Amino acid sequence: MAVASALERPDLITAEIVEASENEDLAIKYGVSSVPHTVINGKTVSLGGVDTQEAFIEKILTLREAAAGAPPLVREGEEAHVDIVIVGAGPGGLTAAIYGERSGLKCVVLEKGVVGGQVALTPVVENYPGLTRVAGKSLVDLMAQHASQYTHIHQGEEVLEIKPNGQIIASTNRGRYICRAVILATGAKHRKLGVPGEERLYGRGVSYCATCDGYFYKGKKVIMVGGGNSAVTEALYLDSLGVSVTLVHRKDKLRAESRLQESLFNRKIPVLRNSEVREILGDKIVAGVRIENTKTGKTEEMPVDGAFISIGYEPVNELAKKTGVELDGAGYVKVDQQQRTNVPRIYAVGDITGGVKQIVTAVGQGAVAAMAAFEDLANPYWKEKGAV
Amino acid sequence: MFGGKKKARVIQQDKEEILKKKFEILKKEVPIYVFSREGENDPFNRFTVALIKELGELTPRIIPEFHEVGDEVSKKYDVSRSPTILIDPEAYHIRYTGSPAGEEMRSFLNTIVMTSVGRTLLSSSDRERLAALKDGRHIQIFVTPT
Structure with missing residues (x-):
């Protein structure tokens, strides 16, 4: 830009x-x-x-930093007719686009952030079938290149509202799409610790993305908060960059796959178990963290240059909620085996549906949703039931 | 010819064909000026000089020029850091301070394409808004290779 x-x-x-x-x-x-x-x-x-x-x-x-929560700028005028609007250009959305277009349906993929979603920020992927080891960004680039041979991917275009009655109208910050179906692939966002200093020092030592920011901490000391696959993968990545990293996990046992834990052990990366970050310290940049050992009750301050946080994700469900799509107790979109939501012609795929949150799952669901949309548009089940 | 190892290329052979294809779209010639100074970021200097030289070999539309930081051309364009790349400096003010390595390579190549083709991803409404700008803006984007 x-x-x-x-x-x-x-x-x-x-x-x-x-x-x-x-x-x-x-x-x-x-x-x-x-x-x-x-x-x-x-x-x-x-x-x-x-x-x-x-x-x-x-x-x-x-010359101003946009205020948090400032409304996106809406542009009047542009209107397009497509068969399927796909919201989100992660693996689920991109796959849905490929399958949709190959079924003869005109699709458009709208992505408000980065094409590829979380995968684009993952340093290494080792469990995608066919690829022993691949950088997340490379994998996503392959998918995006494949999808763009069939469809348009609009980065920086956010879907603000979906009106699902009659013709479906999806309004974005650039215009409107009149469509026949929508596939929600909005994914999930980083969960925050919710501790003092976390928001204030975001971008000044607090990070949720080791791939993006790890380079700055070569030769420096950081903590990685979390105990799952992502946290351990990112800790290994930071270590390989020459960052001195300590894993901090609130429980006794890590949730990560045993192979990842083995690598952690072999590389002698320290792990603080039963430990929770209570505060992130620093004036203009991160200078340390206050950590409590929940077993002993002892609190100590650890000087660090950075705090990476990888404690899971929350569903990005604001659009789903506004659209009237049914969510479960944890905020994930409820779908049937064909990825249909309770609203006819609205489907959901990938992490937004909860369950096993893996790239391979999102890819499979993207294909299922596109094929279901094709079938349903040809044989509208909701009309048989007397719905609109 | 005899003895010594052949210098490894920056652009691997399998990528050359892909880049040649990408550069088929180039229209206008793009002069690319590279400035370097020995003793300052030497490995990045070597990488950058080799990269631009090799890009120039892939298409006649890329016109590399190599300068020393401190020479007359560097003074004309106020270049004091090594390596520095200027893209078509007689027409535009686009500068890479540091080498376009890793993930930044993609954006660097796209910069060359946009400059040559004269087309960007800006929408008509973005262009309208920029047309209203009255004062200068110096935009600096800090990046890393990852």
Whole structure:
């Protein structure tokens, strides 16, 4: 976006991409500890994360970091007719697009954030059949390239509302889509610890993405909070980058696969069990953490340069809720074996449906949902039942 | 010819064909200026110089130029860091301070394509909004290779 803006307004806009590790003095000057970190006219306007195009242009124009929860900018005018709107460009959404298009249905994939979802931020994937070991981003790139041979993927376009009666209207921050079915593949977002210092120091030593930010901590000391596959995988990744990492887990036993735990042990990565982070300390950047051992009750302060958090995910269900789709007690979308929700012509796939949250599951569900949509649009079961 | 190892290329052979295909879309020539200074980030200098040289070999639309930090050209464009890359500096102000390694390679290649083709991903409404800009903006994006 920076480059595109500089190409558009060469009279007024200059774009500089700064590689932080080769230019440490500049990175220190602007307090860079997560990427991408955007500075405009000497002022930081973005810490980590990826802006939508609209938000980035807004920052260029106003020189302000967008306020948390600020409403996205809605654009009038653009309207398109498609058969299926797919919300989310993770493995589930991308697979649904491939199968939908191959069934002869015109699809569009709308992604408000990063194409690939969580997988794009996973350092290594070792359990996707056919690929012994692959970087998450590489796997997702393969899927996205495959899907884009069939359909359009719109990054930075957020679906704000779905009106499912009669013609389905999906309104986004760019316009409206009139469609015949919707597949929700909105995935899940990082769960937070909810401790003091976590939000204040986000992007300044607190991170949820080892792939994005681990590089900054080469030769430095960090904790990785969590005990599942993701936390252990990311701890191993940080260790391989030359980061001194300690795993902090609230229980006695780790939940991670035994092979991952074996690697942890072999690499002599310290593990603090029965330990919970109570506070993340630091003035402008992370300087330490306060950890309580829940068995002994003892609390200690550990000086660290960074705190990585990988304690699971919460379903991204705001759109599903607004649409009237039924959720279970944990907030996941309820679906039948064909990925149908309670609302005719609305389907859901991947982590948003709970269950086994794996790439391979989302991929399978994406295919099932697309084929179900094809069948249902040809034989509308809801009309047989007398529904609208 | 005799003795010594052949220098390893930055762009692997299997990627060359893919890049040649990608560059078929290039229209306008894109001068790429590379600035380096020995003793400052040497491994990244070597990588960057080799990368731009090899890209220039893949398509006649990429025109590499190599300079020393401290020479007249570097003073003209206010380049003081090594390595630094300027993309078509007579027409635009697009700079890479540091080498475009790892994940940044993709964005670097896309920058070359956008500059040559003259088309970006900006929507018509984005362009309208930028047209209203009255004052200068210097955008710096800090990245790492991962």
